[in-house]
Amino acid sequence: MDATGLSRAIRNTMVEIKQYADELRDLDTALGDGDLGITVSLGADAIVEALDAAGDDVPPEETIRTCAKAFANANPSTMAALVAGALLSGSRLWATSRNLTTVDASAFAKAAGDSISKRGKSVVGDKTILDALVPAGEALGTSSSASEALDRAITAAKRAIAETTSMQSRRGRASWLQERSIGLQDPGATAFLRFLESWKAANVAD
Amino acid sequence: MDATGLSRAIRNTMVEIKQYADELRDLDTALGDGDLGITVSLGADAIVEALDAAGDDVPPEETIRTCAKAFANANPSTMAALVAGALLSGSRLWATSRNLTTVDASAFAKAAGDSISKRGKSVVGDKTILDALVPAGEALGTSSSASEALDRAITAAKRAIAETTSMQSRRGRASWLQERSIGLQDPGATAFLRFLESWKAANVAD
Amino acid sequence: MRKIINQPNDFVDEMIDGILLAHPDKLKTPGDDKRVLVRADAPTGKVGIVTGGGSGHLPLFKGYVGKGLCSGVAVGNVFSSPSAQQCFEAAKAVDGGAGVLFLYGNYGGDVFNFDLAIDLAELEGIETRTALGRDDVASQPNERKLDRRGVAGIFFAFKGAGAAAERGDGLEAVAAVAEDIIEHTATMGIGLSPTILPTTGKASFDLPEGEMEIGIGIHGETGIHRGPLETADQIVERLMAPLVADLVLVRGDRIAVLVNGMGATPLEELYVMYRHVHQQAALIGVTIEKSYIGEYATSLEMAGASLSILKLNDERLELLKAPADSPFFVEV
Amino acid sequence: MRKIINQPNDFVDEMIDGILLAHPDKLKTPGDDKRVLVRADAPTGKVGIVTGGGSGHLPLFKGYVGKGLCSGVAVGNVFSSPSAQQCFEAAKAVDGGAGVLFLYGNYGGDVFNFDLAIDLAELEGIETRTALGRDDVASQPNERKLDRRGVAGIFFAFKGAGAAAERGDGLEAVAAVAEDIIEHTATMGIGLSPTILPTTGKASFDLPEGEMEIGIGIHGETGIHRGPLETADQIVERLMAPLVADLVLVRGDRIAVLVNGMGATPLEELYVMYRHVHQQAALIGVTIEKSYIGEYATSLEMAGASLSILKLNDERLELLKAPADSPFFVEV
């Protein structure tokens, strides 16, 4: 995927992901404060607007930075801050890339996960976005076919969400519910799954 | 009816009238502030307690004064103040009576109505307790049979309530609803009707 | 009932216990009846101001007993009048010889009981005057303004009369200040949800989502009519227009504004309202010299708000700006 | 939604407009972004205190900007963090060279954004310290107390640190005061009805009549468990016992108490609660030296209440008693 393709793919994905805002709101209402739907829909709008303004043929690194800034400020929140930091971390790996492979994507996900883990003082198993991001990122690197890699990532994220739902949340707002968090699905992890699915739906031809 | 009979009859009536507390609450909720049920039930309890304490064979005038004071303080409110004043006015007529007739009752009601009218700056037609009290009081004097007089009073009160419901309230809290009071039944007038009915039900043998 | 209470019948007395335990330096009960509360330093020798009415309106009425405000209060059951005896006892406790102004809202039960208290006070040689809050323009048209009920706008009269008493005005003068402020105060309110009396457990009305009651009182009464819920700006315009008309406000006039929450409406929404009150005032060339935004006269857990306007002159503004200090209201 | 608002997305900005229009003598916005508010007299040259967090909690956080309190605030959307840029701008506007304490509640979004603001402040040579409100004992057991969320008890830290800054303490000392107060503050709350976010229109939880949520936060979160609605006295005992245990209160200790309403619960009920807090304190031989009763940290229209206790020593009590003056909170 080239630089222009990346920017377009992201914008398509952002349009697509907004349909999940209500679902994310409801999951975050049960396990948090209900604002994740807003964070995602305002964030998606902000990214589309920023990338539209940036124009085509911008280097991938810069595109990602534009996304990070837009998402961080649209509705500042835990997810906004963690995702923005993760995007900035990942973007550094792409400083010299103009044509992105599934290996690049997997490396990006690894860097993103490390950033979230560091900033959020969290690890896989805490029942956060990390639980979906880390295995999905690994799966991305297991095929050189973009669509197959994406399918594997989606499968991995789904499995992780199913597995962690029965666990107790250990980070963020959800952790304050203590035992009551058991059985509730993590909204951040779900948001990441919906991102992957939106990418697939919006960029089917890729 | 003699002095002891009066005190007993009042107490019986007060026990009986409490069953209408919810109805009066609901009527006063629609047309006022919903406290008339409390005024009547706390007031009834207070009267019973005060008359129990006063003992038998107390002159009628004193019995009525005891009722007035108890009702005034149980749950001070418009109805409490108007009824207490009315009772005091009526009681004066009975200063020398020891055996009460329907004529005495009718005269009492007239004095009571005048007191309410004066203190409340209200007249028949304003859609208040007066609309039931005045015609019922007149009806009381039209038969020397206590039970027949009571039946006529009840009929008169019922008719007055039915007629005034379609009118606009001109006094008290209900008047502030202006046109919206039209079609709603006056709680104070209803309370007076329920008093008559309670008297009948509780003192059937009289 | 979604209420944090014990026995409903103990509600008022337990609340008063809480107030007395929390504020012993500011409030006391002069006799055996806790339903009578006065300033801890009463009698001060100055003109006393006694207010009173039903419970369920905090900070009204108890909250306005303090320096620069009222001197005492007689406390009724929820939405019910205090007794004549209680009104009288409050007057007796605050009178230091300069006389007592009864300043309360125009409600039948209160009027009848305070009037009886006047007779009792007379017997003890206490001079009294009476001023009735009657600011709710929705309750009666201008021609019958003396019959209007009193709602949140009485706060302005407490502040002004309290300041006049504090500076040492005589009874006649303090009463005149109260009358003057009442004469120039107008209020209107809307309700978004009902009130529930603790003793009956019943909602005062049913209101479907998406509707509002217009022209409500402060006892959970319905308004004078019902309509679809409007935007904050539309509501402000709907409330403000009758006040401007009633007070005959014209370009160049100065006003004080009170945006009052009924209980459940968040303070944030009151500020959204105030924003548009300010804009509308600017539009008609009227200057807001003083604003109060918050809960000043509530109906327990009712949602909704009222807007009060006091038309100012130099005297009224000066009195309004005077310091006040009660456990519920401080102005420095 | 039973709300008095215009466009839900304009809610926060319009509320801020209202605040700025109502209190131009006390608050100002230093730059173009209205989401940054500071004291009208900032910078004062003393240590600045910047707080911030989501909207929907009035008087928290904006309401605690004033003399003897915080110096500035960064305002987020309802229940969402302000941005790092906004936190930084507030710090920059209040810093008069003595440095800035960031004092806010322990929430991920806020922590991440304030931490970024520290980096930005460093670039401009502004010295900063951070203290996190983390008083909610329901949110984590004592062993993990550093992970607790911050709720109403942060009010005590605002008062104490604000007083320390006002008397001229240095940054290190002001931060130490805040830490010390936070260390000795514990809170727990119950909810009787949910919150509704203006932008989503959805209730934060469904609670049948006759039940309550125990151990709630201030964002409409459910509590740590649900149980039947109890009497006021039972609720007070349920809330107070964990606080007494957490602060290890023993006979002879002195405390300050905050009975906080979540928004829709009437002030009357808070006083009914305070009454029993006082009784329970007497029972265990603990003296209440200072009490605050009212709405201090709300969740929009949520019904419920929280109880906060600050264990006192002479220093903490002296700081707590210092005067404070904001448009939302005055102590004389």
Ligand SMILES: Nc1ncnc2c1ncn2[C@@H]1O[C@H](COP(=O)(O)OP(=O)(O)O)[C@@H](O)[C@H]1O
């Ligand atoms: N410390 C953390 N590390 C990693 N992920 C976290 C952490 N805290 C929260 N999250 C993720 O963030 C999601 C909630 O995001 P958001 O609604 O923005 O939080 P908030 O409303 O608390 O600011 C959670 O579902 C979880 O996946």
Ligand SMILES: Nc1ncnc2c1ncn2[C@@H]1O[C@H](COP(=O)(O)OP(=O)(O)O)[C@@H](O)[C@H]1O
């Ligand atoms: N001025 C008046 N004159 C006569 N009756 C009145 C007057 N005002 C009110 N009432 C009667 O009182 C009834 C309401 O009584 P109550 O509930 O005690 O009033 P409130 O709650 O306003 O104190 C009305 O239904 C009406 O019959």
Ligand SMILES: [Mg+2]
């Ligand atoms: Mg959230």
Ligand SMILES: [Mg+2]
């Ligand atoms: Mg009534």
Ligand SMILES: [Mg+2]
């Ligand atoms: Mg009443």
Ligand SMILES: [Mg+2]
């Ligand atoms: Mg409230």
